[in-house]
Amino acid sequence: MIKEFLFDKGIQGMLGVAFLLALTLAGWSTFKTYADDMAMFLKISIQTQDPGTAVLYYDAGKGFNEESKSSSFISGDGLFHELSFRIPFLTTISGLRFDPPLLK
Structure with missing residues (x-):
């Protein structure tokens, strides 16, 4: 059931939008800081x-x-x-x- 859920095109689109929204709200610097601090x-x-x-x-x-x-x-x-x-x-x-x- 989870496999079917994750491969659903509508769900994939919503997850992509959620990722872009999170990236926009958090700012790119959050991800860059994490990479620089590794x-x-x-x-x-x-x-x-x-x-x-x-x-x-x-x-x-x-x-x-x-x-x-x-x-x-x-x-x-x-x-x-x-x-x-x-x-x-x-x-x-x-x-x-x-x-x-x-x-x-």
């Missing part, structure tokens, strides 16, 4: 005795810089912890640089 996560397992912040720099065509980085805090308990670094999904990345937490 990200992947690089996960690294690390252990340290000292707490600190590890930083992953990614080269998105401008070299390694402060705008193209992701950081993750690690507690210094000597156990392994999995850190997640957010990196952009729709960007070509040509290099990575990992800076571990600084030892004190």
